[in-house]
Structure formats: structure tokens, C-alpha cells
Amino acid sequence: MSMIKIEKVSRNYKTGETVVKALKEVSLEVDAGEFLSIAGPSGSGKTTLLNLIGCIDGIDSGEIYINDQPISGMDKTQKTTFRRNNLGFIFQTYNLIPVLSAYENVSFVLSLLDIPADEIKRRTYEVLKEVGLEGMENRRPAKLSGGQQQRIAIARALVKNPQIILADEPTANLDSKTGEEILKLMKKMNEKHGTTFIFSTHDKMVMEYASRLVLLHDGSIVSDERRQ
Amino acid sequence: MKFILQLAMKNLSRYKRRTIITSVAIAFGLMMFIIVDSILRGAQVESVRNLRWYETASLRIYDSNYWEEHYFLPLESSIKQPDKVMDIVKAEGLTATERTTFAADMILYSKDFGEDGNMSVKITAIDPSTDFDVYRYPDTLIDGRFLEPGENDGIVIGSWFAEDIGAKVGYWVTFITQGNGGFYEAFDMQIVGIVNCPNPNVNRTLIMMDKSAADSYLGMDGAVTSIDIVLDEKANLNQSAADLQAKLDQAGLSNLQVLTWRDLAQDYIAMVEAKQGGSSMILFLVFIIAAVGVSNTMLMAMYERMRELGMMRAMGMRDRDILFSFLFEAGGIGMIGATVGIALGCLVNIYLVNSGINVGFMFRDMDIGFRIQSIMRGAWSLPTILKAFFSGILLSMVVALFPIRRALKLDIPTCLHHQ
Numbered sequence: 001m002s003m004i005k006i007e008k009v010s011r012n013y014k015t016g017e018t019v020v021k022a023l024k025e026v027s028l029e030v031d032a033g034e035f036l037s038i039a040g041p042s043g044s045g046k047t048t049l050l051n052l053i054g055c056i057d058g059i060d061s062g063e064i065y066i067n068d069q070p071i072s073g074m075d076k077t078q079k080t081t082f083r084r085n086n087l088g089f090i091f092q093t094y095n096l097i098p099v100l101s102a103y104e105n106v107s108f109v110l111s112l113l114d115i116p117a118d119e120i121k122r123r124t125y126e127v128l129k130e131v132g133l134e135g136m137e138n139r140r141p142a143k144l145s146g147g148q149q150q151r152i153a154i155a156r157a158l159v160k161n162p163q164i165i166l167a168d169e170p171t172a173n174l175d176s177k178t179g180e181e182i183l184k185l186m187k188k189m190n191e192k193h194g195t196t197f198i199f200s201t202h203d204k205m206v207m208e209y210a211s212r213l214v215l216l217h218d219g220s221i222v223s224d225e226r227r228q
Numbered sequence: 229m230k231f232i233l234q235l236a237m238k239n240l241s242r243y244k245r246r247t248i249i250t251s252v253a254i255a256f257g258l259m260m261f262i263i264v265d266s267i268l269r270g271a272q273v274e275s276v277r278n279l280r281w282y283e284t285a286s287l288r289i290y291d292s293n294y295w296e297e298h299y300f301l302p303l304e305s306s307i308k309q310p311d312k313v314m315d316i317v318k319a320e321g322l323t324a325t326e327r328t329t330f331a332a333d334m335i336l337y338s339k340d341f342g343e344d345g346n347m348s349v350k351i352t353a354i355d356p357s358t359d360f361d362v363y364r365y366p367d368t369l370i371d372g373r374f375l376e377p378g379e380n381d382g383i384v385i386g387s388w389f390a391e392d393i394g395a396k397v398g399y400w401v402t403f404i405t406q407g408n409g410g411f412y413e414a415f416d417m418q419i420v421g422i423v424n425c426p427n428p429n430v431n432r433t434l435i436m437m438d439k440s441a442a443d444s445y446l447g448m449d450g451a452v453t454s455i456d457i458v459l460d461e462k463a464n465l466n467q468s469a470a471d472l473q474a475k476l477d478q479a480g481l482s483n484l485q486v487l488t489w490r491d492l493a494q495d496y497i498a499m500v501e502a503k504q505g506g507s508s509m510i511l512f513l514v515f516i517i518a519a520v521g522v523s524n525t526m527l528m529a530m531y532e533r534m535r536e537l538g539m540m541r542a543m544g545m546r547d548r549d550i551l552f553s554f555l556f557e558a559g560g561i562g563m564i565g566a567t568v569g570i571a572l573g574c575l576v577n578i579y580l581v582n583s584g585i586n587v588g589f590m591f592r593d594m595d596i597g598f599r600i601q602s603i604m605r606g607a608w609s610l611p612t613i614l615k616a617f618f619s620g621i622l623l624s625m626v627v628a629l630f631p632i633r634r635a636l637k638l639d640i641p642t643c644l645h646h647q
Contacts, residue, residue: 047641051640051641054542056541056542056639056640056641056644057639057640057641077546080541080544080545080546080547081544082544083542083543083544084543084544084545085544087544089539089542089543091535091539091644093535095535095536095538095539095644097235097536098242099235099238099239099241099242100235100238104234108231108235109543109544111230111231112231112543112544112545112549156543
């Protein structure tokens with residue numbers, strides 16, 4: 001049974017009079033625990049596909065099922081609740097809150113859930129240790145390197161133990177060495193927690209780390225390759 | 229909620245300069261509001277006191293026809309049986325005095341004043357044995373002496389009036405007037421005293437003479453134009469007036485009417501209401517400052533934090549919580565501005581309440597309606613301070629609502645990819 005089932009999903013964007021077909025009847029199934037890379041050139045529809053899976057954008061036609069639950073039927077509030085409980089996000093530009101410390105940037109995700117304060121504290125320290133930021137809990141993002149900031153973002157995505165983590169070009173703002181470290185960390189977390197990772201990239205090195213590589217071109221899947 | 233508050237407070241320190249500039253604008257506006265309100269309030273308190281002490285007393289009894297034509301000071305519409313009325317008033321435990329006010333032409337002579345001249349004046353004839361129980365002139369005498377009961381040819385005048393006509397104690401003037409019934413009468417009077425009354429309206433025009441002399445010159449046959457009554461400051465004005473009116477009606481004196489100082493000082497009441505509108509205008513200006521400043525600050529904050537906003541929404545933070553976070557932040561700016569504004573306003577107000585501003589140079593030649601001669605003092609008002617504080621916060625939050633709602637209407641991908 002697939003965790004994510006995408007059935008003939010299309011998404012169009014209107015720019016003035018022009019309609020851009022970002023995704024054209026894309027179908028894909030993702031199993032739990034996969035470390036899947038969606039690759040392709042700019043404008044191929046990678047981010048759009050991630051946004052649709054992440055319930056932050058609307059489907060024009062087709063359907064996406066997550067754990068057999070169709071997401072197009074959800075209203076805005078249901079989608080917000082779904083994201084809060086089940087999804088983690090990692091962004092290319094980290095999107096950390098600069099006035100909060102590393103600890104606060106991670107723990108705020110748990111504060112959105114009904115979790116006791118001592119549990120929030122325990123889990124936050126634990127996940128920060130896991131991503132290699134032990135001792136840097138009180139530092140603000142501006143005092144950390146790009147790689148360290150992305151580690152906070154990974155910790156933030158992981159801390160609530162989501163079923164799926166969606167990462168949009170997570171290494172694009174990092175140098176190759178740091179990018180590789182981040183990928184290794186993501187892979188380690190994927191193996192340790194069994195969390196499904198879906199990340200977009202156009203970097204060949206990043207693709208190498210994926211256990212499954214889906215290639216998109218002009219809004220259509222052109223290849224779907226599973227690796228050992 | 230704890231996180232939302234924490235985030236809002238931390239974001240306040242994020243753009244320190246912007247927060248300070250916006251807060252200072254709000255603080256300045258609220259400080260001005262407190263100062264202006266304090267001065268107006270102080271001026272009102274002092275004006276009311278000076279009205280009641282020197283101009284209108286607390287209550288006044290007139291013949292019903294008199295009030296309708298009071299601008300003409302009609303002697304024929306006077307109180308014919310003042311003794312009976314005084315008995316009723318005294319029976320009520322009130323302190324009162326009889327007065328007759330009439331119009332006259334005053335002739336000045338070159339012998340005393342340097343040149344001949346004449347002018348229209350209003351003369352108030354008082355009963356020196358009872359008038360000072362109702363009015364507070366004894367403390368205001370700056371030259372000469374007060375009138376003595378039964379004094380036929382003495383007048384006391386206001387110091388500004390004396391300055392304007394160049395009068396001194398001992399100078400003689402002649403009054404020509406129409407007595408009760410229309411006959412003409414002329415009488416010579418000597419200035420025996422000059423008073424410096426805190427009520428500028430009185431100080432500018434006051435001429436007082438003895439009532440019994442006026443009775444004789446005007447042919448009043450014991451009638452007076454008004455009976456003026458003093459009440460305790462805390463007495464219920466309208467209730468006292470109504471009770472007294474009822475007693476007069478019972479005694480068959482329904483031709484008389486009891487007026488409160490508010491009825492008598494309608495010009496002042498109208499002016500105060502207009503000035504209260506001015507005070508509200510200042511609060512409105514504060515609102516504009518807050519609206520422009522806070523709205524702009526929050527709009528800029530919104531655009532600068534658009535990707536964070538997208539991230540928080542993607543992470544499952546409710547729009548309502550994000551809205552509250554930004555509202556609390558705006559409220560925080562308002563609170564800083566309000567606190568600083570109130571602190572500065574109160575500091576200035578300490579000086580205003582204790583020392584006041586000398587505006588004698590302005591009020592000497594200009595009548596702005598307040599019954600204040602020179603020092604305008606402030607007055608404390610806790611409701612005003614609370615109003616300033618909460619309106620500063622509330623207005624900041626209200627005006628922040630629009631840019632926040634606008635940003636929250638954008639979809640999450642747009643927020644996340646905002647440049």
C-alpha cells in the first residue's frame with residue numbers, strides 16, 4: 001500500500017492571458033520510508049509537485065491521496081491541521097525566524113501541537129543533538145553558518161516526527177561539501193526514523209543520494225528510477 | 229498563545245529603529261493629548277469656580293420675563309417682593325443676596341481722566357451686607373475700599389476696566405440711565421475701590437454700587453432684578469434649583485424662575501463643548517499618526533517577513549495565530565508609545581498642575597471664553613490617562629489589521645517565494 005498516491009494531477013498557472021501548464025496529468029506512488037528525489041530543470045514542475053503533496057497549493061484536476069485520504073476534498077482549516085500533524089518542510093532559504101534561537105526555531109513547531117512543555121524541551125534538545133547542533137541551542141540563526149541553519153531547518157521538520165518531509169532544493173544555497181553533509185544527515189534521519197523524504201533538486205550530486213529518482217520535464221514524469 | 233506572545237515581543241526588537249520611530253510618533257501624539265486635555269480640564273475647573281465665585285453664583289432667581297430679555301437688562305421685569313423670596317430661600321437653608329443690574333452711559337471728565345468721554349456700561353448694584361456671603365470679592369481688592377451699606381455715591385470697579393479708562397480711586401464719573409418706568413436719571417459717583425478679579429469678564433467690565441442707592445436713583449421701590457444664591461460645590465445643582473422652584477410656586481411666586489449657573493453661562497458652556505471637540509480632534513490626529521506609522525511599519529514588516537509567514541503557515545500555524553502574533557506586535561509598539569507618551573505627558577502635567585502657564589498677556593486683550601485671568605493650570609484625569617493608554621494600544625492594533633489580513637490572503641507558495 002502506497003503512502004502517497006498521485007493520480008493524473010494537473011496544475012496550471014495563469015500569468016496574464018497566458019496559461020502555464022506546470023504539471024500535466026502526473027501520476028506517482030510513494031511508499032512509506034522512501035528517500036525520493038524529484039529532479040529536473042528549472043520550470044519542470046518540481047516545486048509545484050512538492051507544494052501539491054504538501055497541501056499548500058490547490059489541484060486543478062486529478063487527486064492526491066495521503067494514507068488513502070484525498071487532499072483535494074480538504075478545506076483550508078483541514079489542510080492546515082493536516083500539515084501541522086503529518087508534514088515537515090525544509091526550504092532552500094531555510095526560512096528560520098531570525099529573532100528566535102535555534103532551540104526556539106525548532107520548539108515552536110511542537111508548541112503548535114498539544115504537547116506538554118517538558119516533552120517539548122526533551123524532544124527539541126534531542127533532535128538538535130541528532131542534527132549536530134548540541135551546545136548551539138541558544139544561538140540565533142545569524143550567528144550560524146548556512147549548513148548549521150539548514151540543520152536547524154531539518155531539526156524543525158523532524159521534531160514532530162512527521163510521516164513525510166518535503167524539501168524544496170535543500171542544498172541549493174550551500175556549497176557542495178556542506179550540501180553533501182546535509183544530504184547525509186537527511187539520509188541518516190530517513191533510515192533512523194523511517195520518515196519519508198521527498199526532495200526536489202537539479203544537482204546531480206544530490207540525485208546520487210536518492211533511493212528513488214523521479215525525473216520531471218515540462219510538467220510530466222519522464223523517468224522513475226529505483227536505486228539500491 | 230505563549231509562543232505567539234513571545235514571537236511578537238521578540239519581533240518588536242527586530243527593527244529597533246522603526247519601532248522607536250513609530251513609538252515616538254505615538255508617544256508625541258498621546259503626550260500632546262494628555263497636555264491639551266489637562267490644560268482644558270484645568271481651565272474648565274478654574275473657569276467654573278470663577279464663574280460661580282464672581283459672575284453667576286450657583287443659582288439665580290429672575291422674573292420669568294427678565295431672562296427672555298436679559299440682554300437689555302429690563303428693570304420693569306424685576307422681582308417685586310424680594311423680601312418674600314429671601315425668606316423662602318433662607319428657609320431652605322440657602323445663602324443669598326439681592327442684586328439689581330442695569331445699563332447706563334458713563335461720562336468721564338477731563339479733570340480726572342485727561343479728556344472728556346462717555347461709554348455704555350453695565351452696573352451691578354449690590355447689598356454689601358450680604359453680597360460677600362455669596363460672592364468672593366473681599367480677597368480681590370487691590371486699591372481703596374469696598375462699598376459700605378447705604379453708600380450713595382461710591383463705586384467699585386475692575387482693575388482692567390480701570391486701566392482701560394485710566395481710572396484711579398477718588399476719580400468722579402457721572403452715570404445717565406433710564407429708571408424703572410423710563411424716566412432719565414443722572415448721578416455722580418466716586419470710585420472708592422478697585423478690585424482685581426480672577427474672572428477676566430468681570431475684571432474687564434465690573435462696576436458695583438450700593439443697592440439702596442440704585443433703588444433710590446432708579447425708582448425700584450424695593451424691587452431687585454435678581455436674587456443670587458450660593459450652593460456648596462458638591463450640591464446637586466439641578467435638584468436644588470428644582471426644589472427651590474417648587475417652593476416659589478407653592479408660595480404663589482410662579483412668575484419667578486430659578487436658573488443654574490449653567491443656564492446663565494451658556495456662552496461658556498458652548499465654548500467648552502467646542503473646545504472638547506478640539507480635544508477629540510487631537511485624539512483623532514493621534515489616530516492618524518498611529519494609523520500611518522503603525523500601518524506602514526506593519527506593512528513593511530509583513531513584506532520583509534513574507535517567507536517566514538509562508539513557512540509558519542506551511543508548518544501548520546493557523547492564520548488566526550499569525551494574525552494575533554502581528555497584532556500583539558503592533559499592540560506592543562502602541563504600548564511602548566503609549567507608556568512613553570503618558571510618562572512624558574505626566575511629567576509635563578506635574579509642572580502644569582503645580583505652576584501652570586501664564587497666559588495673562590494673551591487674555592488681557594482677548595476673550596477666549598475661559599474665566600481665567602492669567603495662570604492656566606492643568607488638572608489630573610485618570611480616565612484621560614487610561615483612555616490615552618488603551619487607545620494607543622488599540623488603535624495600533626486596529627490599523628495593523630489591514631496589512632496583516634492582506635498578507636494572509638496571499639497563498640502559501642507566493643509567500644514562500646516572495647523576494
